[in-house]
Amino acid sequence: xxxxxxxxxxxxxxxxxxxxxxxxxxxxxxxxxxxxxxxxxxxxxxxxxxxxxxxxxxxxxxxxxxxxxxxxxxxxxxxxxxxxxxxxxxxxxxxxxxxxxxxxxxxxxxxxxxxxxxxxxxxxxxxxxxxxxxxxxxxxxxxxxxxxxxxxxxxxxxxxxxxxxxxxxxxxxxxxxxxxxxxxxxxxxxxxxxxxxxxxxxxxxxxxxxxxxxxxxxxxxxxxxxxxxxxxxxxxxxxxxxxxxxxxxxxxxxxxxxxxxxxxxxxxxxxxxxxxxxxxxxxxxxxxxxxxxxxxxxxxxxxxxxxxxxxxxxxxxxxxxxxxxxxxxxxxxxxxxxxxxxxxxxxxxxxxxxxxxxxxxxxxxxxxxxxxxxxxxx
Amino acid sequence: xxxxxxxxxxxxxxxxxxxxxxxxxxxxxxxxxxxxxxxxxxxxxxxxxxxxxxxxxxxxxxxxxxxxxxxxxxxxxxxxxxxxxxxxxxxxxxxxxxxxxxxxxxxxxxxxxxxxxxx
Numbered sequence: 071x072x073x074x075x076x077x078x079x080x081x082x083x084x085x086x087x088x089x090x091x092x093x094x095x096x097x098x099x100x101x102x103x104x105x106x107x108x109x110x111x112x113x114x115x116x117x118x119x120x121x122x123x124x125x126x127x128x129x130x131x132x133x134x135x136x137x138x139x140x141x142x143x144x145x146x147x148x149x150x151x152x153x154x155x156x157x158x159x160x161x162x163x164x165x166x167x168x169x170x171x172x173x174x175x176x177x178x179x180x181x182x183x184x185x186x187x188x189x190x191x192x193x194x195x196x197x198x199x200x201x202x203x204x205x206x207x208x209x210x211x212x213x214x215x216x217x218x219x220x221x222x223x224x225x226x227x228x229x230x231x232x233x234x235x236x237x238x239x240x241x242x243x244x245x246x247x248x249x250x251x252x253x254x255x256x257x258x259x260x261x262x263x264x265x266x267x268x269x270x271x272x273x274x275x276x277x278x279x280x281x282x283x284x285x286x287x288x289x290x291x292x293x294x295x296x297x298x299x300x301x302x303x304x305x306x307x308x309x310x311x312x313x314x315x316x317x318x319x320x321x322x323x324x325x326x327x328x329x330x331x332x333x334x335x336x337x338x339x340x341x342x343x344x345x346x347x348x349x350x351x352x353x354x355x356x357x358x359x360x361x362x363x364x365x366x367x368x369x370x371x372x373x374x375x376x377x378x379x380x381x382x383x384x385x386x387x388x389x390x391x392x393x394x395x396x397x398x399x400x401x402x403x404x405x406x407x408x409x410x411x412x413x414x415x416x417x418x419x420x421x422x423x424x425x426x427x428x429x430x431x432x433x434x435x436x437x438x439x440x441x442x443x444x445x446x447x448x
Numbered sequence: 449x450x451x452x453x454x455x456x457x458x459x460x461x462x463x464x465x466x467x468x469x470x471x472x473x474x475x476x477x478x479x480x481x482x483x484x485x486x487x488x489x490x491x492x493x494x495x496x497x498x499x500x501x502x503x504x505x506x507x508x509x510x511x512x513x514x515x516x517x518x519x520x521x522x523x524x525x526x527x528x529x530x531x532x533x534x535x536x537x538x539x540x541x542x543x544x545x546x547x548x549x550x551x552x553x554x555x556x557x558x559x560x561x562x563x564x565x566x567x
Binding site: 106112113374378398401406428 | 484500
């Protein structure tokens with residue numbers, strides 16, 4: 071319970087607002103970030119699922135890829151970095167992607183959007199310097215890589231998000247899950263996607279830093295909107311079964327092991343129109359065909375004790391099978407929940423395993439993901 | 449009441465010492481979702497980890513503040529961990545200890561000293 075040092079940490083454009091709202095600031099990915107507000111993680115989590123929560127995710131990297139020549143060359147270059155169908159993404163749409171390495175591991179996961187004459191990419195805070203360097207190294211001939219440092223990124227999530235945002239930006243109500251649109255607003259040009267990382271319907275909003283506080287205060291003044299910290303962001307995404315880079319996925323995990331095969335469209339798979347041709351294709355395509363040796367699974371601890379990251383997992387006969395990569399308590403499911411990797415032989419839902427908590431083996435059951443049904447507006 | 453630097457409180461009840469965590473500690477922990485209590489009739493030494501508290505954020509330990517025997521535990525906390533946030537210095541006591549000499553408590557902070565300690 072000592073104070074965290076804030077020396078050398080960057081501050082968000084909305085830093086003063088977080089402090090004024092009573093946010094408890096902690097170091098995260100090189101930034102001072104609010105981990106919770108006075109309401110606390112549990113209340114913030116439940117409020118987001120019941121009404122609407124406002125998250126400051128400005129620490130994440132926002133990058134524009136602008137074609138030097140034609141857009142097709144940029145698209146082809148970007149597609150060569152990921153096992154993902156970029157060329158097939160229509161204008162006005164966003165898609166989940168992942169940069170892979172030659173070993174088929176994951177360098178980062180990201181969102182990319184096609185606004186028409188460029189691509190807009192949002193990457194994880196801890197990876198953003200490496201991601202920008204990666205894109206500059208591989209896309210130098212086809213794109214200008216612009217790392218934007220003058221825009222904030224806010225997420226408004228929950229069943230009340232549409233009503234709260236459409237009061238100021240009426241057009242957002244017409245958007246569907248993963249649509250992207252640009253709006254001219256009194257807070258500046260707003261780049262909105264209907265997406266998020268909580269399992270709820272909602273929006274991610276890129277806004278010039280100068281307009282960010284006005285937008286945040288306006289949304290927070292809307293009945294039903296509450297500020298939400300990193301603590302609840304983590305429990306919300308865990309309940310939604312979503313991966314956290316550096317925990318559930320990293321350079322040692324392949325997209326197939328991570329259960330992210332839905333992100334690998336048909337066009338990039340064996341037999342597809344543009345099969346392979348991405349880093350790590352050999353391993354990834356082989357794992358798609360033959361199945362991986364281990365898999366990310368949902369885990370339901372059978373006692374009330376949470377199983378945190380690093381908890382070792384065993385079969386009931388004592389064979390080591392893997393470990394928990396994210397774990398805690400799910401406020402909406404009112405039970406401990408976790409995700410982790412286990413040998414593929416023990417990955418079927420319903421499989422009884424054991425997790426070692428403080429030296430004791432406790433029962434835990436493999437369970438389908440997500441823990442909490444998603445409510446995206448398709 | 450007496451207080452430890454680990455944010456535990458101790459209250460004398462007859463010849464027993466009742467132990468819990470302070471309101472400051474409960475606030476810092478956040479919403480408590482799991483409590484693991486020690487076995488009764490266990491001899492413990494000062495500084496032993498005797499309970500585990502897990503909040504939505506993290507796991508923490510409660511240390512035995514004194515040498516002695518755990519004679520009673522508050523099983524209500526197992527079924528309702530949120531009591532730790534609701535009433536940390538009352539209903540949410542963790543365990544009762546029998547110790548040789550109650551004078552051992554004199555070494556610990558009183559209420560004013562603890563208030564200074566947490567600033």
